[in-house]
Amino acid sequence: MVAPSPLAVTKILTGIAGFDEITCGGLPRGRTTLVMGGPGCGKTVFALQALVNGARRTKEAGLFVAFEESTRQIIANAATFGWDLPALERKKLFFLDAQLSPEVVKAGEFDLIGMLALLEIKARDINAKRIVFDGIDVLLRLLDDPAAERREIYRIRDWLSRTGLTGVITQKVGGIGAVDQHYTFLQFMVDCVVVLRHEVVDGSAFRNLRVKKYRGSGFAGDEFPITLTTEGMQLTNRGPTELEYAVSDKRISSGLPRLDNMLRGGYRSGSNVLISGAPGTAKSTLSALFAAAACARGERTLYVSFNEGAAEIVRNLRSVGIRLAPHLKSGLLKMYSTRTRGPNVEDQFGELRAQVWAHRPHCMVIDPLSALSTKIAHVASADAAQQFLDFLKGEGITVVNTSLMDGINTDEATATGISTMADTWIHVSYVVQDGERNRALTIVKARGIGHSNQVRELTLSDDGVSLTDVFAAQGKVLMGVARWEWEQQEQAGKKRSLAATVLKRLQLQVAQAEAAARLQVVRTEMEARSAEIAVLADATGSASKLVQTDRAVLRKMRHADEEVRVAVRVAKRVGAKNGLARNGEPGLI
Amino acid sequence: MRLYVAGNAPNSLRAIANAKAICEEYLTSRYALEVVDLLKHPRRAVDDGIIVTPTLLRLRPLPIQRVVGNLSDTNQVLLTLAAK
Structure with missing residues (x-):
């Protein structure tokens, strides 16, 4: 948050990751913000999250006035975000059902004086600091008279400035980017305007956010992708232009002592490690070893897997002597299994960020990261993987990613460019010789770490995973039975x-x-x-x-x-x- | 019937006058009208779910009927009061 000075605008954090950064601290305190956008853009989520964040993090109570949906619906919809609205509602939040049914009979002009009187009492009751008017367009439409609309909007604004509440007004606008002409005065009246946009590209939904106006504050005016995750809305900003991370010399075990030796002491803490290889080259097993070792050290670990269920993974790993179940039980390990869904990987990385914030891991596994990077179909998503890895680095999380490589000429090539982001790259390949297929492990690169140039044979058995020296004889590398x-x-x-x-x-x-x-x-x-x-x-x-x-x-x-x-x-x-x-x-x- | 108003705001004053005139003219003495000032009793708005003022409720006969506005449209008011 910006240091408050008598002249500067003070701000309230919305808790919407990314938004608070691009606005240098969130919404203007004691002022009004207009959130506008087409249907399904996330206006209500934006407003509600700002309110909920106040209630949860800064203990600021809030009021929510719902013109469009019933409060019951809103609370039910928000249940997917894990905010526990019913509990907050008892103490910190008040929802006013201000739904004007379409059947309501109108006989002459009306105003909002009565409602504002009620809200003032309620605000005093719970000492509210924030208020949301959700779906003001519904009310304006009912007034059906530009003069009356303007009058009521100004009434709300005056009421807000008198009560000192921080207001968020959401307004639905028809179509993409189009604004009904006679509602534009709202934009002039408020101190901050946030525009949400929703578009469909190649059958995949993309949501974007842009700050259009912010009186008395700097802001980033670009359009940023937003995602709705289980922890609410988040915004992906492009990340810092200058890469500056706290670096660590600490090493952590890969879970395989001989691999640690090859790396002269293990993975570097806070780095990202890529394990690449063809299907079945034990990439998952190597990453699971890392996760199990992290848990054994008592470090919180997040295990993300795509297209394979957590229970399945735990069972399969048991066959090579890796036991994850106790760590799951103790809560140190969190497994998040999901399916890749279409080309909008932004959403999926958004969800992963939410998982990271929820679990606060020290170590992380993404198996396979290529599940996300190979589906890139949209420019906005192209650097999503890079941004996510940057984010993890910023958080100081050591992450082991696997990358699937199949096909013929993919021995040491990654189409996705993940390899350029990796600090350490371990490649496992198949060596077919003398009628058998064996796994050969090499370290392709390890930034800032002296490492072995030797090929090792990776073997899996009931007793676990081991690395064995391979022999070179008669101009051949001997592996498996030959070895x-x-x-x-x-x-x-x-x-x-x-x-x-x-x-x-x-x-x-x-x-x-x-x-x-x-x-x-x-x-x-x-x-x-x-x-x-x-x-x-x-x-x-x-x-x-x-x-x-x-x-x-x-x-x-x-x-x-x-x-x-x-x-x-x-x-x-x-x-x-x-x-x-x-x-x-x-x-x- | 119950009429919710907000102090002496123009719409509210007009609604009180209109309501009384309509009742006197069309319902003669077959009515009871309660006027609730939300500026004095804001919490009462919650009971009947009042969003805008003025709002007139026909409490009986059931079901409850409601009409919003300053009741200047006499026909609309009469239609609502006569609704079944």
Whole structure:
């Protein structure tokens, strides 16, 4: 809202997304706004939403004067918007049934003084700040006199300025863009004029809104597409011309650890991820993994699916071990399943925005986004997907989109241009080889993230989803059974070489043992020889001693001395032999 | 009959005068007319679903008939009052 200054127009928010932006804060407070358009443009919704938003968000009570439809009808119609009008009606809203039945007999001029007196009392009762006169054209037609019409309109305007209420008057105009000449004075009288337009292009309805006049305020005067969603009306403005988002370096898991590794830590928080591939390449499964992981971290998640029911998806995912039911139960996960409806994707993106506002998710899955982008048939819708992704980025929501690609030359091409918007693009393709079809996953791009350039094989089983390295051999990438065989062969080869090693070691151990045994034999032999020598030497010593003794005795007896030298020489030779044996074991065998 | 008016607005004053004249002239004394001023009793408008003033209601005989305006069109008023 614009900061209030004594001179500037202060404004009230309508709660109509987009409108409050293009008017820099909503409708002029305490002034009157005219909403005009052909039948079915959403005039009543516009007016009612402005009133309801006041009652719900800013606790400003309001009055609704219905000239055209009965209040019962209006409340019933608004039930689709989830505003809970009956509850608001008790406290914050007052509906006045001012339907003038066509059978009413008119006998002379009349005025609105009585009704305004009643409204004034009611406004005081509930402290109303806003009022809607819905379908003023019905009243004007009944007056059937330009002077009287003007008089009553001025009466309403004076009454509004006296009571200080913010007024919204809706007026039906015939045909597209045409305004009955004598009602144009309404446009001069009010402070703000909003024109709604409804057209049919190629069998699809398009609604547009344009602010024609806004006294004392700037506004965007272009025509903007509007959509009616379950949360009410919203307006798609073209988005900021300058792209400025809060960026995050935080990473969040893709739900598949090996994919996180390939991305060096997972998806970037707040980015948009595109998973493309042919039908059945497990795009949905990959996006569901992301959703399940987000829920497991306790983050609110919105799962949007087209042409497949939520219950069906939950059941199918259970077969690959992904369980979403508990998260649905806890309310963390919201599943929104819808069908693509014709070329007006603006409406569908509008509904998605409403879903985002209602659930306030942290993570989101759109499966498939291509369901919306391929049906583009109208210029106004052409950049709807871009705008929606911009919106999600602005909200800081991490979104995983899938995109279906079939046909022949669509390997790495997206006709829709979604890929240029994606921050991270993962492509899953089929590789048909050796009579089987396998899934190959690659990361085509990942802005601002280092990532693996490797192809991985994606396999689905009862235990879940896994990524496996693929082998390149003989100039071919091996996947599926071929990869499995290769793995088996590799394993068998490893086993064989292991066995050979073991055998070789055993053989060597045997040889070593043999050598040791031989060594023992030699050593024992040596000892035996040594012993023998010792014995021999001993024997020789005793013998010579004996001889000497005998000789000595003999010499004594003969008185001789010449034999002594000979005996000494013999003793010396025996001692040298003994010394050699003691000096260690011989190294030779 | 019940006539809803709004203070002394021209249409209301005219309606009161017209209603009284028509009643006197055509219904002589076979009528009862209540005049409700919505400026004094605005809440009463809710009871009979009154949107514009003046509004004349024929309460009896049933069904209730209503005619809006300052009742200057005497024929229309008489037709409505005589309606079954």
